[in-house]
Amino acid sequence: MDEYRTVLINILLICLLLGALGYSLKKNLTFSLRSQGFKKIRKEREDEFIAVEDFALNTLMNMDIPKDTEVIAYQPNNFFWNGRAEYIVRRVEQIMSTAHFCLICNVSCLPVRVGTYPMKWYGGIAMREDGEKHSKEDRSSIVFAINVMGDTRQEIDDLVSHECAHLLVCDIKSDVHGEEFKFYYAACKDILLNSPIDFPK
Structure with a gap:
């Protein structure tokens, strides 16, 4: 009887050890997969930002800017805009x-x-480098994700306010969403809220 009990206890201990080992392996595997997932997402975000930056520098910056034009859209009649180009240009103009x-x-x-x-990862990206108004050195642009062009007026106004706030921040090397940004973001939203215009259907 004692031998039988000893065998059962040993079997139970082995099961507990195997269970603990299995849990540890599962936890480590989950952590590893999660870590790989985060790295993949970060890489995708970085690659996307670089691609957008390249589009802004090599396409938007080569646009001919009529004199005294403050805001201009690239290919405003392109279906990617979903008819929102003129609206967005006017909203950015209002803020500026x-x-x-x-x-x-x-x-x-x-x-x-x-x-x-x-x-995929950004609704919009604003880019600015210091330069003189209407000069070749100017590097101001806002690139909007195609998939937000179907958003509501409120969502688009909020995104426009967000990206314009980035352009208005004096110290472009400061905390990207710091106190100065928050001030301009609130101000931009207030400007659009108090200056409604027709929204394209």
Whole structure:
């Protein structure tokens, strides 16, 4: 009887050890897969940003800008815009003209070029480098994801406000979503909220 009990205890201990080992292996495997997933996502985001940056620098920056134009869209009649190009241009103009009038706009961010690009991880990306207004050195652009062109007025206005706020931040090397950005983001949203225009159906 004692031998039988000893065998059962040993079997139970072995089962417990195997269970603990299996749990540990599963946990490590899950962590490894999750880590690989995060690395893959980060790589995809980085690759997407580089592709958008290339589009902005090599396509948007080569657009001819008519004199005194503050905002211009790339291929505004392209179906990628879903009929939203003129609306977005006017909304960006409203923000920039109001900000400039209130002396909170650095004119070096003008003109602003806007375009669309197939993005998965970003709704929009704003890019700016200091330069003189209407100069070849200017590097101001906002690239919107094609898949947001079907969004509602409120969603598009919010995205436009978000990206314009990035252009208005004085220190472009500061915290990307820091206090200065939050100030301009709130101001941009307020400008659009108080300046409604017709939204294309």
